[in-house]
Amino acid sequence: MPRHAAAPRAPHRSCFHARQRGRLTLGPLLALLVLAGGLFLAWWLISQPPRVERRAPAEAPPPLVDVVTAHQRAAAPSLHGFGRVQAEREAHLSSRIAGQLLEFAPNTLPGMVVEAGTPLALMDDTDLRLALRDAEAGLAQAQAQLAMERGEQQRAQSEYQSFGRDLPADRRALVLREPQLRVAEAEVERATTARDRARLDLQRTTLTAPWRGMVQSRLLGAGSEVSNGTELLHLVDVTRFWVRVSLPGEALGWLDTATDDAPGSQVTISSRSWPAGHERLGELIAVLPTLEENGLQAQLLVAVDDPLGLELGSPALRLGDMARLDFAARPREGLFVLPVAALRPGDEIWVLDDEDRLRRRQVTVLHRGDERVLIEEGLEEDQRIVISQLGQPREGMRLRARVADSERPAGANRGHDS
The missing domain is CATH 1.10.287 (Helix Hairpins)
Incomplete structure (x- = not known):
């Protein structure tokens, strides 16, 4: 009996072992499937390029430029130069007889002003x-x-x-x-x-001043034996000095020289040795026949009355001084006055038309100055002139205009341009 009762348990163990083997085979297969799916998904994500939404590029705003308005009016150039002061008249007074120089007059000292006919030196008589x-x-x-x-x-x-x-x-x-x-x-x-x-x-034993002048120097001492023609004194006329100045030849067309019937162009004279703001007036009296050696410029003579300021107390204009001369040029009608920045190479002007587009204009330049240019032909009234620089200017390119500071009313604020 006990043997017959134990026999039915054998089949139960084999079924259990069979189910265990089935589970062990299905697990790795699922793991492999999950790994393969993950790898496939990673490859697919990597292989797909990113999608970027492309938009049309924004249009760049037109360049902002400064402009001035062209107006016709009477104008003259600013003409100036630097010149050396020289004496209009000077003399080396000499003895006209032979003998001994006894003495100089008490007022015959360098820097003293003597009137015409004043005794200057006395010879032994x-x-x-x-x-x-x-x-x-x-x-x-x-x-x-x-x-x-x-x-x-x-x-x-x-x-x-x-x-x-x-x-x-x-x-x-x-x-x-x-x-x-x-x-x-x-x-x-x-x-x-x-x-x-x-x-x-x-x-003639008494040497006298031929005109009103200043003693520049005494060339001999008292007691010297002199012969006929020996120089004793150097005298400079103080009623008028000259200033010799060089200007370009084209400047002569704007100036007038003095004649018997009309005065010459007025000249304002200043010197670094004078106090700030002090000036003297002169007159253009002549244009010399020779050109200046280095620059081949015209040479002009400007006369200054009472140069030492003895009568009016004006600043003294000394011989040999380097002075600045500003000429009052004769104005001409119907000229356009523009900043020098408006003139381009080849006598060209950039004009902004009614549609804010760049237009090139050839002009006739009458005068080129340090700060301004005078245009005679090639422009029209109220045209807007571009004075800013452009990197690549093209005919017809669109621009934005801004009124230049030189034309803006005092106290006005600059607005924002759209």
């Missing part, structure tokens, strides 16, 4: 006074001889009349002592000339 006395004595003797000869002629005239007969003209002249009378008259004339020369030499 002892010998010349003696020469004058001798010349006066010689004149008195010649006059006495003439008087005696006239008495002899009267006596000869009486004798000839008592002779009662006419003689030929040549013999009658001898009888009446006419040759002797002419000799006596000539001796008086010669003696008079000698007296006048001696008197003039005596006057």
